[in-house]
Amino acid sequence: MISSLARAEALDWQTVKASRQKKDALFDLAARIAILAEKSRASGAEALAKAAEAERRRALKAGLDVIVAGGDAEELARALSKAPDDDSPGSILEARLVRSGLRGLLAGEHPYALMRRMTAHLGPEYFDKAGAWILSRVKRRRPGPDSLVVPGELPDVVRGLALDPRSLERALRAAGREIAAASLAGCPQESMELAKPLYGRIGGAVLEDDAAFLRSRLSGDDIAQAQAAFLEIARGLEERGELEMASEDELEPDPAFVAELTKAVMSLDDELVRAAFRSSDGKSLAAAMQGMEPRAHDRILAALPKKDVNRILDAIDDAAPLRRKTIVEAGAKLASLLLAAAERSGAAPAKKGPAPKRGAADVAVEAKALRARLERIRDWDAVKE
Secondary structure (H helix, E strand, O other): OHHHHHHHHHHOOOOOOOOHHHHHHHHHHHHHHHHHHHHHHHHOHHHHHHHHHHOOOHHHHHHHHHHHOOOOHHHHHHHHHHOOOOOOHHHHHHHHHHHHHHHHHHHOOOHHHHHHHHHHOOOHHHHHHHHHHHHHHHHHOOOOOOOOOOOOOHHHHHHHHOOOHHHHHHHHHHHOHHHHHHHHOOOOHHHHHHHHHHHHHHHHHHHHHHHHHHHHHOOHHHHHHHHHHHHHHHHHHHHOOOOOOOOHHHOOOOHHHHHHHHHHHHOOOHHHHHHHHHOOOHHHHHHHHOOOOHHHHHHHHHHOOHHHHHHHHHHHHHOOOOOHHHHHHHHHHHHHHHHHHHHHHOOOOOOOOOOOOOOHHHHHHHHHHHHHHHHHHHOHHHHHO
16 A cells, blocks of 8 residues: 555656646646635635635546545545546646645645645746745735734743754754744744744745744644743753753843943044955954944944945844854954054044044043053953953
């Protein structure tokens, strides 16, 4: 029995040469089935019943009737096997696509997963086309950020795991998509943004859509139970040494370091900011900027040309949360660059502005104080030890 089923599955993926016109039509059919799956998530069997009543394709109609009636996979297979078919390449491809889509629909799979699986029968070109179709739908109906639904420690745990993306990915995979989506349904959007990239563009869209769907279906207690299950799985993995959960003091930068670095940046001359930041890569700057107050961000961006601003903003958008030690290291590197830039220019690293006139002695004192501050930042770990 098992071997015969395996052979039947293998036959579904043997190459069939159908015309491009037929494949285009089947792509549209796959999209229609995926959209029907979306509607059924919202309104249940009612949407499927209406579609079955109006459907002209016999195999698709027969399969939908089975699903509406609450049939199982065996009943679906029998109904599809009775549907008339012929041996033309186009008919064979259509039967495979419909069978694949209805199996997933019966199993409650996500509509985007169905679309990917169905179009895989049509070849790589249509599989990629399905990806573009999915992303266009995601862009049109992208959910906005939601407030925290279930207060708890999971957002902090997700943020801590994201310090090492491999740890967060391991925990998400171990929990499974259903628990992961239900858990994230009760978290702020920040948690979702940290988890999505680990699934890829399509998988991340599926995860976010599942979380939004479950948020509207599950009670607060249900989501809290899912979060408790996720935490138990993550802690079990930590006990076995398969991942490392960050301690609380690693989740936030050192307040003293943030204050010192912010003061230094606010005192910088525009020319010095441009000289130092142009020579740095965006990733390093984004890391250092996690160790500054927002007013220091504004100071930096205001001094830079638009192309550099865009480069840094893109790096900030792509940056994951960092450990306290990593932020200090990035800030220390930035302080070294500022000191080197000041030395090359021969200028005092003091901010220009419409301040009252100061004597040469005052300027020298300010420059010396700023240099001392940058040196403390550069040597922060050694000083703290």
